[in-house]
Amino acid sequence: MAKFVSLSFWITLAVYLALASPLAVGWIETWLAANLPVLGSPVANLLTSRVVAGVIWGSIALFIVAPGWRLLWKLPLAGRWFANRYFPDLNGKWVVTIQSNWPIVEHLKNAAASKGITFDPFTNELPDLLEASFDVKIKQSWFRTDVVFLPNDKTPLLSSETISVEFFKSDSGKKSIAWIFEQTNKQDNTQRLAVTDQPKFHGSAVLTVNEDATELQGQYWQNRSWNHGLNAAGLITMKRTN
Structure with a gap:
């Protein structure tokens, strides 16, 4: 599978997601402050850049190592697309x-x-x-x-x-x-x-x-x-x- 989607792709994806995470965190904090002010402050304390980066890297590691990717291959419509686009799950x-x-x-x-x-x-x-x-x-x-x-x-x-x-x-x-x-x-x-x-x-x-x-x-x-x-x-x- 790595022949079609290499490790460098996942590293690049993780870097871009980490760079984009401050914008996403800012939007979440703004929405919570406007709609759920009780949760706004605790969530803001939790969503540090280190925590967000850890979640991103952990999710990608879970996807390719666990292997979490098999869950996508089992989806009714997306699974067939992934099997055709990349390669079937032969497990x-x-x-x-x-x-x-x-x-x-x-x-x-x-x-x-x-x-x-x-x-x-x-x-x-x-x-x-x-x-x-x-x-x-x-x-x-x-x-x-x-x-x-x-x-x-x-x-x-x-x-x-x-x-x-x-x-x-x-x-x-x-x-x-x-x-x-x-x-x-x-x-x-x-x-x-x-x-x-x-x-x-x-x-x-x-x-x-x-x-x-x-x-x-x-x-x-x-x-x-x-x-x-x-x-x-x-x-x-x-x-x-x-």
Whole structure:
């Protein structure tokens, strides 16, 4: 989010608001003195420049750090405008379906190791993609976004860590994210990794956000066992569940 509205914008806004605050304070004091004289004097004692500046800085900090900005994104009409003008709020739980080209890679590997088996991906019928599902949590603040894959019993995933998430908007308004991650796999005496697997590797994906920000879809690739020519890639679809 900070890519579209940088920290310098908020600092500039806070400075201008602080400079304009004496005028606002003077108008409030004049109105109170004319309409509510009982409150005029106590309020005048409270509304010092230091207090006003503190309120301004505190409000802006609450907006971008708390993160209070999510409240605006939830407003009926303004929320859609903010999502279109900047970027949607992706916070929440998602279910992810990954379709990997690993069966094609495995066919090539087996053909290379055999004298009787042949496989040409340009002429032979291609096998179905390998599908796997994960529960995912996206934690999006003004300055950072984390995409966390949760482990399950059907895959060797132990943990995932987001290295970087970048937001992009095309001239036509289409929104996409580029995501780089590091994955750690389980490896112990009772559940050894396959020889084609690795305990830790990196991957990335480019995902397009649909209009109502309920689905992210695109392609991914990773460098697992790249040194053996076995790194795979495929399709990834993320659907919001809450």
